Amino acid sequence: MNFKKTRVYKNLSNLGLLMALLLLTACASGPSANPRDPLEPFNRGVFKFNDAVDRAVLKPVATVYVEIAPRLVRQGVTNFFENLEDAWSFVNNGLQFKGEAATESLFRFGVNSTLGLGGVLDVASEMRLDKHSKDFGHTLGFWGVGPGPYLVLPIFGPSTVRDGMARIVDSQGDIAGNIAHVPTRNSVAFVRGVDKRAGLLKATAMLDEIALDRYTFSRDSYLQSRRSAIYDGNPPDEIEVDKPTEPLEK
Amino acid sequence: MMAIRPMKSKSTSRLNPLKSKPMNRRFLSQIFASLTLGLSCLFVLPVHAADEAPDALIKRLSLDILDKIKTDKSIKSGDVLQIVALVDARIMPNVNFQRMTASAVGPAWRQATLEQQKRLQEEFKTLLVRTYAGALSQVGDQTIVVKPLRASPEDKEVVVRTEVIGHGDPVQLDYKMEKTPGDGGGWKIYNLNVLGVWLMETYRSQFAQEISAKGVAGLITTLTERNKSNAKKG
Numbered sequence: 001m002n003f004k005k006t007r008v009y010k011n012l013s014n015l016g017l018l019m020a021l022l023l024l025t026a027c028a029s030g031p032s033a034n035p036r037d038p039l040e041p042f043n044r045g046v047f048k049f050n051d052a053v054d055r056a057v058l059k060p061v062a063t064v065y066v067e068i069a070p071r072l073v074r075q076g077v078t079n080f081f082e083n084l085e086d087a088w089s090f091v092n093n094g095l096q097f098k099g100e101a102a103t104e105s106l107f108r109f110g111v112n113s114t115l116g117l118g119g120v121l122d123v124a125s126e127m128r129l130d131k132h133s134k135d136f137g138h139t140l141g142f143w144g145v146g147p148g149p150y151l152v153l154p155i156f157g158p159s160t161v162r163d164g165m166a167r168i169v170d171s172q173g174d175i176a177g178n179i180a181h182v183p184t185r186n187s188v189a190f191v192r193g194v195d196k197r198a199g200l201l202k203a204t205a206m207l208d209e210i211a212l213d214r215y216t217f218s219r220d221s222y223l224q225s226r227r228s229a230i231y232d233g234n235p236p237d238e239i240e241v242d243k244p245t246e247p248l249e250k
Numbered sequence: 251m252m253a254i255r256p257m258k259s260k261s262t263s264r265l266n267p268l269k270s271k272p273m274n275r276r277f278l279s280q281i282f283a284s285l286t287l288g289l290s291c292l293f294v295l296p297v298h299a300a301d302e303a304p305d306a307l308i309k310r311l312s313l314d315i316l317d318k319i320k321t322d323k324s325i326k327s328g329d330v331l332q333i334v335a336l337v338d339a340r341i342m343p344n345v346n347f348q349r350m351t352a353s354a355v356g357p358a359w360r361q362a363t364l365e366q367q368k369r370l371q372e373e374f375k376t377l378l379v380r381t382y383a384g385a386l387s388q389v390g391d392q393t394i395v396v397k398p399l400r401a402s403p404e405d406k407e408v409v410v411r412t413e414v415i416g417h418g419d420p421v422q423l424d425y426k427m428e429k430t431p432g433d434g435g436g437w438k439i440y441n442l443n444v445l446g447v448w449l450m451e452t453y454r455s456q457f458a459q460e461i462s463a464k465g466v467a468g469l470i471t472t473l474t475e476r477n478k479s480n481a482k483k484g
Contacts, residue, residue, distance in 0.1 A: 034455065075417075082418060122417060131419045202388055209480045210381045212456040212472060220455055221447040228446025233411075233422045235446070 036223060037150040046152040047215050053155065054197075059204075062197035076120040077195045083112045083119025084175045085133060091173055092134035096142045101132035134229075136170050137163035141230035150219055158222035304427045304437040305399040307344065308410045312394040314340060319389050333383035341382065346428065346438040347371050350378075353441070354453040355461070355469075362466045370466070373473035378449070380480055385444065392416035394423075405429075408437075422446055 037043065066074065086109040093102035108124035108131065116123040125131070140162055141147065148161030156167070171177050176192060179185040211217035228235050302310070315336070319325050324332045351371045352359040362370065397411040406429045414421040424443035430436065442449045460469040 125417060130415075133419050206381070206385075209476075209483070210377060212453075212460060212476065216456045216459060217452060220452045224448065224451065225446040228422070228443075233424075233446060 034150075034219075036147075037219060039149050039151060043150065043152040043219075044215055046154055047218075050152065050155060050157055058193070058197045059201070062194055062201055065194050066198050066201065074195070074198065077191065078199060079112070079116070079122045080119045081176065081192050081195060082122070082131075083109060083116065086112070086131065087175060088170065088173045089132055089134045092136060092139045093132055095139045096134065098132070098134075101134070104129050105132055105134075135163075135166065136173070137166035137226070138230055140166055141226070147223065147226065150223060158218055160223070160226070163226065302436060303399075304401075304408050304425075304429075305396050305410050307437050308412060308425055308427075309394075309396045311340060311344065312396070312412060316389070316392070316394055320391075334379050337379050337382050341439075342375075342379070344437070344439055346430065346440045347375055349428070349438075349440040350374070350450060353450045355457055355466075356454055358458075358461045358466055366466050366470060369470050370473070373470060373477055374453075376477045377473060377480075380477075381449070389414070390416055392421075 034040065069077075086105050090102050090105035090109060093105055108129045111124045111127065111129065112119045112122060115121070137160075145162050147163065151159050151161050151164050153159045153164055153167075159167070176188050177185070179188060207214055207217065318336055318340075322332065322336075325336065348367075348371060351367070351374045354374065355362070355370060359367065359370075392414045393416070395413045395415060397413065399408060399410060401408040408427050410425045410427060412423045412425070414423055422443065422445055425439045426441035426443075426448075427437045427439050430438050457469055460472055464472070
């Protein structure tokens with residue numbers, strides 16, 4: 001009963017988010033410098049908001065976590081959540097008829113959940129069982145659903161309309177996010193958030209150094225890497241970018 | 251498949267924390283490493299440059315760098331200066347910077363003066379070395395696999411695909427390479443793909459943004475300032 005109720009509330013709030021996204025997509029239009037980012041003014045606003053939240057809360061908490069928790073513990077936490085994600089990768093690789101990747105994901109989940117003590121140890125990687133992370137956004141993309149406009153989600157960051165909507169399905173397939181006991185679920189979500197941010201500390205520090213415009217840099221790399229991941233690292237050429245003589249895409 | 255998996259005992263756990271060495275040993279190994287580095291640059295590079303196959307070149311470079319990271323604890327601990335020196339000495343001779351910079355700058359490249367082109371290359375190089383250094387400092391007990399090259403012998407441009415395998419998903423690391431003729435020629439890298447992201451394309455729209463706002467001179471200023479503030483961080 002309790003379980004069902006919370007699920008319904010979660011779905012409702014997701015639906016609200018979705019409606020808001022669709023409205024924004026329909027209404028907002030900016031000085032579209034990039035055809036893939038018609039919502040740029042809105043996106044930049046959310047980007048700024050995320051940045052402020054990150055500076056004030058997420059980054060400091062993650063930094064403290066890295067300082068006080070031993071490496072072994074942090075690795076165990078990361079492994080634990082990644083193991084849960086392998087289960088969802090199994091489903092999505094299956095939905096994309098990727099037999100080998102699905103099998104390996106399933107084996108990884110099985111091996112790490114048992115021999116790896118509930119996922120804390122990544123035994124599967126030692127056994128050379130490769131990881132094949134796939135979410136529902138990948139699955140939609142694989143079956144031909146285009147990404148739609150680029151979209152920066154509050155807190156979650158870079159996404160697209162397709163990937164943002166796919167998150168709703170992802171949240172249904174997410175084991176840790178569907179724990180019935182609410183306080184437990186919230187604590188797990190907190191630890192997971194801290195773990196994710198801690199894993200990105202070096203990357204964001206690097207971004208600060210190498211990007212001339214962090215918004216553009218994260219947008220372009222997100223769109224490229226998602227597209228690449230959908231084609232398993234082998235996307236067909238979109239535009240020729242390496243020939244300096246070619247006019248710039250407008 | 252050309253697998254570069256250094257002999258690795260199965261017993262080493264991914265959870266093993268790094269064993270810290272006493273300071274003086276670390277210092278000595280640093281000196282030794284830089285000596286080895288300097289000497290091998292003198293002897294190794296010229297021999298290989300001319301007729302080496304592109305995938306073999308990437309394999310040699312990757313092994314070389316990976317080995318260096320594993321043996322040199324100063325690189326492991328994220329000593330950016332050391333990494334920059336390493337990249338400068340080993341990677342840069344195999345890169346075509348002019349082409350890299352030109353493709354990142356876009357059409358404005360042809361309107362830039364020779365002096366501006368030179369400055370752009372210098373500043374962009376500094377920034378790129380920094381990028382690569384940042385990536386290298388995150389390397390742990392990974393191995394690199396060079397995938398089979400899909401190209402015919404007469405190809406002048408190829409993509410060499412590699413994967414960095416360690417904890418979690420394999421990291422895709424691809425290189426676009428072109429064959430250059432003459433002395434000091436051979437295969438040169440002109441674009442780099444990290445996790446499905448081609449670096450030059452990622453820089454292209456940022457550069458275009460900068461150029462349309464402040465012109466080529468403005469882009470040079472921005473790059474110079476960025477490099478200066480990066481250098482201050484050590």
